[in-house]
Each structure stands twice: as C-alpha cells, then as structure tokens.
Amino acid sequence: MAQNPLNAAARWExxxxxxxxxxxxxxxxxxxxxxxxxxTHDANDPASxxxxxxxxxVLSRTVAVALGAPDGISPYAAELVVGCATPxxxxxxxxxxxxxxxxxIRRERSEKLAGAPTHALLALIAACYVSAAAIHCAVGxxxxxxxxxxxxxxxxxxxxxxxxxxxxxxxxxxxxAGAGAIGNGFLWAARHAPLRGQLHVVDDDIVSAGNLxxxxxxxxxxxxxxxxxxxxxxxxxxxxxxxxxxxxCRLQEHRNRSDGAWLPRLIVAVDSRRARRxxxxxxPGEVFDASTTGSQExxxxxxxxxxxxxxxxxxxxxxxxxxxxEQAVAAHLGVxxxxxxxxxxxxxTARRICATHAHLAxxxxxxxxxxxxxxxxxxxxxxxxxxGKQVVAPFAFVSVLAGALLLLEVVRRHNGNGDALANDWRVxxxxxxxxxxxxxxxxxxxxxxxxxxxxxxxxxxxWGGRNSAGSMADAQSAST
Numbered sequence: 068m069a070q071n072p073l074n075a076a077a078r079w080e081x082x083x084x085x086x087x088x089x090x091x092x093x094x095x096x097x098x099x100x101x102x103x104x105x106x107t108h109d110a111n112d113p114a115s116x117x118x119x120x121x122x123x124x125v126l127s128r129t130v131a132v133a134l135g136a137p138d139g140i141s142p143y144a145a146e147l148v149v150g151c152a153t154p155x156x157x158x159x160x161x162x163x164x165x166x167x168x169x170x171x172i173r174r175e176r177s178e179k180l181a182g183a184p185t186h187a188l189l190a191l192i193a194a195c196y197v198s199a200a201a202i203h204c205a206v207g208x209x210x211x212x213x214x215x216x217x218x219x220x221x222x223x224x225x226x227x228x229x230x231x232x233x234x235x236x237x238x239x240x241x242x243x244a245g246a247g248a249i250g251n252g253f254l255w256a257a258r259h260a261p262l263r264g265q266l267h268v269v270d271d272d273i274v275s276a277g278n279l280x281x282x283x284x285x286x287x288x289x290x291x292x293x294x295x296x297x298x299x300x301x302x303x304x305x306x307x308x309x310x311x312x313x314x315x316c317r318l319q320e321h322r323n324r325s326d327g328a329w330l331p332r333l334i335v336a337v338d339s340r341r342a343r344r345x346x347x348x349x350x351p352g353e354v355f356d357a358s359t360t361g362s363q364e365x366x367x368x369x370x371x372x373x374x375x376x377x378x379x380x381x382x383x384x385x386x387x388x389x390x391x392x393e394q395a396v397a398a399h400l401g402v403x404x405x406x407x408x409x410x411x412x413x414x415x416t417a418r419r420i421c422a423t424h425a426h427l428a429x430x431x432x433x434x435x436x437x438x439x440x441x442x443x444x445x446x447x448x449x450x451x452x453x454x455g456k457q458v459v460a461p462f463a464f465v466s467v468l469a470g471a472l473l474l475l476e477v478v479r480r481h482n483g484n485g486d487a488l489a490n491d492w493r494v495x496x497x498x499x500x501x502x503x504x505x506x507x508x509x510x511x512x513x514x515x516x517x518x519x520x521x522x523x524x525x526x527x528x529x530w531g532g533r534n535s536a537g538s539m540a541d542a543q544s545a546s547t
Contacts (some may be wrong), residue, residue: 073309074287078274081129083445086505088362089209100205101317103131107152111123114182115150118165122149128280128463129202141183144205147197150178161204163197165190168223170201174216185234187259188471189222192444195468196220197496212363214497224500225475227488236481238309242347244318245336246270246294248281248460249357252470253336253358254302255283260474262309266334269314269321270295272439281463296472317411318346328352328529334473337493338382340411341439347379347516354379355480357473362461365469365494367476372526376490377508380516396441399423407437465496516545 073081077101086096104126108115119134126132130144137143137155146156149163162176167183170193184190200214207213223288226232243250246268254268270303274282274289282294291298299311305537323329325488333351335343335358343356356368370378397404401423406416415430424444432440442460474493479488489505509515517523 071341075278076277077128077278077280080280084362084460085206089207091209094402097333099144100130101464102131102205103141104201104205105133105137105146105156107146107155108134108149109152112150112182114153114165114184115152117184117187117190118149118163118170118182118194118197121191122197125194125464125467126198126201127284129198130205145201146448147201148176149197150182151513159204159442161197161200161479163193163200165193168221168403170196170220170222172197172214172218172220174200174204178465185222188232188256188475190223191223191256191259192471192475195464195471195496196499198462198464202464203497206268212495212497218499220499224502225472227479230479230482232478233261233330234482235261235308236478238262238266238477240265240267241332241334242267242318242321242330242351243334244269244325246337247272247278247336247338248466248471249299249336249338249359249470250294251282251284251472252467253334253357254298254306254379254470256465256471256474257302257309258305260478261369261397262306265310265312267312267314267321267323268295268299269316269318271316271320271434272436275443276458277443281460281466283463292481294345306420310514312508318349335478336470336473339436340385340389341408342436343383344516346384348522350522350529355473355477357462357469357476358381358383359465359469362465362496365496367471367492367494368474369476369480369488369490372530372544373523375510377510378514378517380514380518381508381511382491382503384511384514396437399444400437400441400530407524411436412440458537468494468496538542 072121078497079101082093082096085091085100127134141157143275145159145161146153146154147161147163154160160174160399162173164171164180164182164184167185171180186547203210203213203404207541224272230538241264243253243266247270251268272294274285274292274294276290279285284298284301285436295313295315299313330349330351331351333346335346335354335356337346354369360366368379368382370376371377393404395406397407401417402416412420412432412435414429414433417433420428420432421429489507491508492505494500512518
C-alpha cells in the first residue's frame with residue numbers, strides 16, 4: 068500500500084528544501100523525491116508495530132512510502148527494515164530497532180537485534196530520527212552533516228534521568244502561540260502525554276496547500292481554514308483532560324490580554340526570531356520555546372520570570388542574517404525595512420506591495436505577516452532571484468521532532484527539576500543528541516526584552532510571588 072499525503076504545493080516545498088540543503092537544482096531535487104522507500108516490518112512484533120505507527124505518518128510527508136511486498140513497478144530508492152524483519156530488496160538499506168531505552172539505527176545489520184515497545188512519546192521521537200536516516204539514504208546524497216552509518220538514540224539523553232512520562236501534567240491556563248509546523252508537532256506529541264488544564268491555541272493564519280508538507284495534523288480538507296480552528300478540532304478528541312481553546316488572532320490581540328499577570332505560561336511555536344522577541348515583551352511568567360534553523364538544527368529554550376538567565380530576546384537577537392533577510396523581503400516586496408519590522412502588513416503597505424506585484428489584491432494580503440507573504444511568493448516561483456535568506460520550510464520530521472522535544476521539556480519541568488535544568492539546547496535532527504550542547508545562558512546585556520531595568524521590575528511584580536504563575540512544579544506542590 069502506497070502512502071503519500073502530499074499535494075503538488077506541499078511536494079514543491081520539499082523539492083525546494085532538498086535543493087537548498089543539498090545544493091541541487093530544483094529539477095534534480097524533484098527527480099530524487101519521485102523515488103519511493105519500501106518499509107519492511109514484522110506484523111507480529113509489537114515494537115516494530117509501535118515504531119511503524121508513528122514512522123509512516125512522519126516519513127510520508129516527505130517521500131512516497133510503500134508497505135508490504137515489492138510491487139515490481141519501479142526500483143525503490145531504499146528499503147527501511149524495522150525490527151528483525153528480513154530485507155526484500157538488494158538495498159540500499161536502513162535497519163531500525165526500537166528498544167525500551169533506545170532506538171538503534173544502522174546502514175548494515177551485522178546481527179538481528181530483538182526490540183521492545185517503549186513509551187509512545189519516545190517511539191515518536193525515535194520515528195523522527197529513523198525518518199532522517201531513511202530520507203538521507205534514499206534522496207539525501209549531498210546533505211551537510213549527514214547521519215552516521217551506525218548510531219543509537221538513547222532516550223536518557225532527553226530525559227535527564229528519572230522523568231515519569233506517565234504522571235499527569237497540569238498546564239493550568241496556558242497559551243500556545245503558533246498553530247503551524249511546531250505547534251502541530253507539539254500537539255501531535257501531546258497525544259502521548261497525560262496533559263490537563265486549558266490550552267489556548269493562538270494563531271491568525273489559515274492553512275495553505277504548501278503547509279501539508281510539514282504540518283502533520285492537516286490534510287487537504289483543512290486548506291483555507293484557520294490553523295487554530297483545525298488544530299483544535301482534530302486534536303481535542305485525543306486529549307480528554309486538556310481543554311483546547313481556539314483563538315484565531317495574534318497573541319497580542321487575545322481577548323484575555325491585560326496589564327496584569329494574564330500570561331502565566333506560554334508555549335512558543337511561531338516561525339521568526341522577531342516574533343519571539345515580541346512575545347517575550349508580552350511579559351509571560353514562564354516560556355517554553357522551540358524553533359528550527361531550516362532542516363539542520365532545533366533550538367529549545369526555557370525561561371521563568373523573574374530570572375537573571377536568558378529570555379527569548381537574549382537567545383533570538385537581531386543578527387546579521389536577520390537584517391539581511393529583512394532587506395531582501397523589503398526589496399522584493401517594494402516596501403521599507405521599517406515596514407517589514409512591523410511584522411504585519413497594514414492597509415497602506417498592502418497597496419504599496421500590490422503596486423509592485425500587480426497580481427495581488429490589497430484585501431488578500433492585509434494583516435498577513437511579511438514572512439508569510441514572502442514565503443508564498445518564493446514557493447510559487449514568483450521570486451526567482453532571491454538575494455537574501457531563502458524562506459524554506461524544514462522537512463516534516465524536523466518540525467515534528469521539535470514539537471515532541473518541546474512537549475518533553477514541559478513534562479521535564481513539571482517533574483520538579485526546575486532551575487536545575489539548562490535553558491538552551493541545540494539539537495541536530497540528523498544525528499544523536501549531544502548533552503554537552505545544553506547550556507545555562509545568562510541574561511545578555513543590552514537585551515531589548517530583559518535588558519531594561521523597568522522590565523525586570525515589572526516581571527518581579529507580576530511573577531515574583533509563589534502564588535502567581537510559579538512553575539508547574541510549584542503549582543503541583545502547592546496543590547498537594
């Protein structure tokens with residue numbers, strides 16, 4: 068049975084991502100992505116079935132996947148052999164075995180290893196790394212920093228020892244900013260966590276056809292609908308103890324917004340550095356954040372106010388790459404850099420953009436984020452000579468992994484480790500996690516968010532008391 072949920076626009080996003088990452092022409096990238104991966108597994112092996120159930124949904128957002136016996140129609144680019152199953156083709160192969168404490172990934176199998184089921188959240192994380200290895204084997208020749216031929220994904224690297232993944236996690240009254248790729252990944256992973264409380268899913272964007280490339284909850288029926296609405300509707304039935312509240316707006320426009328302590332817990336899944344700094348300036352009590360740098364890096368960040376450690380503004384500074392990107396967006400849209408830094412397109416700016424791009428209508432782009440419009444124009448081939456940063460979406464497994472690790476960070480903090488944990492971690496989605504990449508970053512002098520004394524005073528007033536937001540561990544101990 069073939070598995071491929073992609074439409075033409077979503078497939079084109081994958082073509083552009085592969086072309087940029089591997090230094091290929093779009094024609095060559097397209098030819099590679101026409102290839103299929105055969106997935107072979109033992110239907111009587113519980114561990115293989117657990118891994119397959121997560122793997123197919125993630126992997127098929129990038130390449131066509133076939134399950135079962137070879138069909139003889141055309142050669143396969145690679146065969147992924149799960150568990151102790153016997154290969155059905157001459158290769159190349161990727162062998163993957165899910166165990167209770169790790170996932171084992173090999174290009175050559177020297178012996179048959181017995182697997183074992185694990186916690187479903189860890190199986191999802193394993194599926195993302197297996198997808199990376201399979202994609203690289205099948206279509207990824209030339210990708211920088213590729214997976215090694217043999218590697219393990221030890222689950223202790225994510226858990227820091229002794230994290231109870233089965234214990235209830237009370238989010239209280241929390242906000243998820245962003246219902247795109249990472250927001251999808253977060254709630255996709257949340258199927259496997261006993262979350263409680265209320266989560267406001269906040270996003271003013273709609274689902275586009277190209278979003279299906281990486282936004283794992285969505286399919287063709289969601290195109291044209293608000294992301295927050297579709298995500299809540301699809302995820303809610305699988306989360307009986309967590310109330311999902313859709314908010315089709317920006318967080319800054321939320322009906323609950325006030326001058327007080329209205330934002331106790333913020334989970335950040337937006338898609339730009341600038342947007343993250345704006346969210347930090349909303350003065351949230353506790354922040355969980357994940358971002359991706361193309362398909363090469365996942366960044367995880369945490370802060371709880373008041374603190375002398377880094378905030379979102381410290382982690383996501385305005386750097387040279389961001390400035391270059393702003394210049395490219397401004398030049399191609401025919402507006403000023405100052406307008407681009409306002410993040411959203413107002414009516415006057417919409418008219419200026421339409422003077423440069425006559426096929427657009429002001430009413431259709433007013434209110435859009437500049438990066439959203441720029442990405443749409445890049446994807447449709449209407450900005451062929453882009454001199455600045457290419458806005459290319461990562462592969463699906465990267466976004467899902469980022470969302471899963473974001474959820475895992477929420478679970479870890481809930482267990483009471485609190486400030487003992489690092490507040491910044493960089494993860495390569497193609498390679499095993501490196502514990503040494505965890506850091507406790509201090510506040511950055513001159514930060515536009517927390518570098519001002521008046522901001523620190525307000526944070527202390529809003530969140531300095533144990534009975535305000537506290538941490539989830541504080542809330543748990545206070546209620547027991």
